Amino acid sequence: MSDALDTGREVLRTEAAALRTLADAMPADFDAVVDLIAAATGRVIVTGIGKSGHIARKIAATLASTGTRALFVHPAEASHGDLGMIGDGDVVLAISNSGETTELRDIVAHTRRFGVPLVGLSSREGSTLMQTADHRLTLPHLPEACGIGMVPTTSTTLTLGMGDALAVALLRRRNFRAEDFSVFHPGGKLGAQMARVSQIMHRDGLPLVAADTPMSEALLTMTSGGFGIAAVVDGGDLLGVITDGDLRRNMVGLLDRHARDVATRDPVTAAPDMLAASALAVMNERKINVLVVCEGRAPVGILHIHDLLRAGVA
Known part of the structure; x- marks a missing residue:
């Protein structure tokens, strides 16, 4: 030594x-x-x-x-x-x-x-x-x-x-509180982790489809939105989400079905005031890449893992 x-x-x-x-x-x-x-x-x-x-x-x-x-x-x-x-x-x-x-x-x-x-x-x-x-x-x-x-x-x-x-x-x-701390630390890794979901999420071009939308149309929404999911709504409230996994599980007769038939009901969501770091923890725990952001039951945004990466949270 x-x-x-x-x-x-x-x-x-x-x-x-x-x-x-x-x-x-x-x-x-x-x-x-x-x-x-x-x-x-x-x-x-x-x-x-x-x-x-x-x-x-x-x-x-x-x-x-x-x-x-x-x-x-x-x-x-x-x-x-x-x-x-x-x-x-x-x-x-x-x-x-x-x-x-x-x-x-x-x-x-x-x-x-x-x-x-x-x-x-x-x-x-x-x-x-x-x-x-x-x-x-x-x-x-x-x-x-x-x-x-x-x-x-x-x-x-x-x-x-x-x-x-x-x-x-x-x-x-x-x-x-942590929320107060973030006011004085807006920059760097710490500032990113203290950011709210509402500061990072996508608000425009949300991949929303009605519950009775034919899957042929729902597929177009999934691919054109760039998020890899479609959020299924009924009367303005989130009914479920359609992911690539849902498509694979429903391959037989897929195009003959409607969005409500394929969607995973009551998916995990994020709130706009949720800490971005907490949203990342949810994604890691559930092994998912996208969260629908809801106020109450109404979708108001989409948060993708890439958004968290760009923001320096992940």
Whole structure:
């Protein structure tokens, strides 16, 4: 086994142990901070510099994507005008492992001057930041995983974990759902999976045939529609669907029959507001390639597996 592999495992085990320590000894103010942020009428202003700044940006992004309005403000830029981004109703989350970061001085002073709630996130309970803050998220002071005690590794992992804990506690407090999440994630694979059937389905040129349509005509509808099925309707409601499998099962005397005689009755359907990913799961479970989309019993669209592929869902 290589020295590099041993080192990698040692680092991960050290950081994992640190997270377990934090989970077993959560900061006493955690509940109060969640209450404070949940009740805030403004935004969470997350700030920090250096490696803490990088983690602060990620925490702000995670909060914002899960329903908590948040913004990263660089402490150096704050001293040159960006303090104006902090206003009434905001909560400041200041991150500093040592709690003595001089670059945070002006933001901290601004919160004291204008009565903006300040939450300190640090491993030093007795530091200037933590003594000044209204609420303290104190992290356990544990050795860095670098082995020389200088490279932010364990400390940044703990800070990131605390940020995730806050974000998830807040999203559950707000009953934040997958549907809400999709609003902030319209792009990429995740956005595609959060899309609704109504956003992907075909609305025009639906392969609909009446129940008493001769199969000679129903076959033309199946082949011309390009979906490989015909949806059989009776009085505007879906009665059944005709697929290639139905044709094979009814080859004897097929052209002497009517659509209602060949159709599979009460087929599985999709609703327009169904998640596209859920529709894909239905297709996979039933081993089918097409779903008729219905509002109530009335067909309003067709969803093909190729549509899901093009949209990036499958």
